[in-house]
Amino acid sequence: MHELSVCQALLDQVEGIAHDRNACEVTEINVRVGPLSGVEPELLQQAFRIACAGTLAEGARLNLSSMPIRVHCRTCGAETEAVPARLVCGECGDWRTRLVSGDDLLLTTVELSVAPAPADRKAAAH
Amino acid sequence: MCNTCGCNVTHGNAHLLAPGAKLSRTVSGHESVSVLRHLLHENDRTAAHNRAHFDRHGVLAVNLMSSPGAGKTALLEATIDVLGKDRSIAVIEGDLETENDAERIRRRGVHAVQITTGSACHLDAHMVHDALHQLDLDQFDIVFIENVGNLVCPAGFDLGQHHNVVLLSTTEGDDKPAKYPVMFRAADLVLLSKCDLLPVLDDFNPDTARRHLQELASPAPVLELSARSGSGVDAWLDWLAAAGNTLLERRDHPDATGTERQLHIP
DSSP: THHHHHHHHHHHHHHHHHHHHEEEEEEEEEEEEEETTTTOHHHHHHHHHHTTSTTTTTTTTTEEEOOEEEHHHEOOOOEOOOTBBBSTTTOOOOOOOEESSSOOOOEEEEEEEOOOHHHHHHHHHH | OOOOTTTTTTTHHHHHHHHTTTSSSSSTTTEEEEEEEEEEEEEHHHHHHHHHHHHHOOOOEEEEEEEOOOOOOOHHHHHHHHTTTTEEEEEEEEEESSSSSHHHHTTTTEEEEEEEEETTOOOOOHHHHHHHOOOOOOOEEEEEEEEEEEEEEEOOOOOOOOOEEEETTTTTTHHHHHHHOHHTTTTTTTEEEEEGGGGGGGSHHHHHHHHHHHHOHHHHHHHOOOTTTTTHHHHHHHHHHHHHHHHHHEEEEEEEGGHHHHHHHH
């Protein structure tokens, strides 16, 4: 199950971002996982619940979104939807296509809670 | 427009959301950071580093992937027997446990570095990077990386290789490309191994395997061979020689990179 390795790489990036911004907590992580990325969303969720323990992202919500597989036909120029095991053109049936979307494995956004800066805290006290 | 995938960030408002900018965090200390980076970014960085290392030394790096028992080590043995006289070869072996495969390679007089991954089902670029520290690349022409036998996980991890070669043995079934599209889409070359068994197998048709591969929009050539009988091994060696020549030409004429690449990738 390589989802655990993928998840650890994800958490590495997320913690790096959180540290750079002096965040005290990561509340939400948004990831785009395409059907041809080789990663099973369900398994990534399970791995996340284990791997996030003890990190700044412990308790964060992991939102996984998907994009449909789309291919562009080099022969007829059509752009059509496809399924993982059949990436031929939906219009003319030619196999010479280019993948437009569907193999994404992308960290899109991270939501953080940032401790107020000392100056902000003073302002809030007044 | 939404706050989930980052599509609300445009050229017009990106400056407002940059770190420290007006809208970068809310009064309550909530901050949304747009990242848009591949999850395996760090692996890919190390893979690029490995590839630059291979390029600098003019060493062809080939990543062999297949299910367990498809004949990766047997292919390497057959390759070493013929190619070992003219080319200096090193092998990086990936297995969960044991040094068995590395020992088989060493018995052929070839340098082999064994990576035992423990429970990891694939090699990643960092493991290969560590293994490269045990190899003096100046001494070698080709480095084969024999990945962990697995048709799923290794496909996701760039190691810094120049080419992915995927083996499909005739005992596995000719519909494997359709069942494991991520792996077979990553192949630059597919080798149908154990073809000496074809006469006794009535359920494996090489043309069916080719058709399934083509339906993945893959232009990868498919070669039939048998490491045991030696049939088809010449075509594999020709493919390797062409890949090696292309690499050296690209290194010697870096300006022509674009056209050089087109020469050997059909």
